[in-house]
Amino acid sequence: xxxxxxxxxxxxxxxxxxxxxxxxxxxxxxxxxxxxxxxxxxxxxxxxxxxxxxxxxxxxxxxxxxxxxxxxxxxxxxxxxxxxxxxxxxxxxxxxxxxxxxxxxxxxxxxxxxxx
Numbered sequence: 001x002x003x004x005x006x007x008x009x010x011x012x013x014x015x016x017x018x019x020x021x022x023x024x025x026x027x028x029x030x031x032x033x034x035x036x037x038x039x040x041x042x043x044x045x046x047x048x049x050x051x052x053x054x055x056x057x058x059x060x061x062x063x064x065x066x067x068x069x070x071x072x073x074x075x076x077x078x079x080x081x082x083x084x085x086x087x088x089x090x091x092x093x094x095x096x097x098x099x100x101x102x103x104x105x106x107x108x109x110x111x112x113x114x115x116x
Contacts, residue, residue, distance in 0.1 A: 006034060010044040017058040020085045021101040022094055024062050031103065042067070057081040058101070064094040 009032040017023050023031070025038035034040060045056045057078040061067045068075035070092070079089065087099050
């Protein structure tokens, strides 16, 4: 698998996260069939083209925190976008039990929907 193939799998997986839900970097790696390559997910999201529709803001770290510096423009934008979708923070963390994306049983059994 090439780096471009992996990046495409990651982006397509992130596109499946519904509004108002989040996923962790590790969860995205697993869902994309990339095992435990959470750092690869971070690199793929950093390489998104400017203006992309991929909802990168829905990916957080394993503690339910935004990984970007809170004072950065991107960190503030990520938090704002999540809050606009109804995701709440408590002491800087998201309750993953409440807001974590859980693919449907159909997706688990048959894979992601085929849009093509």
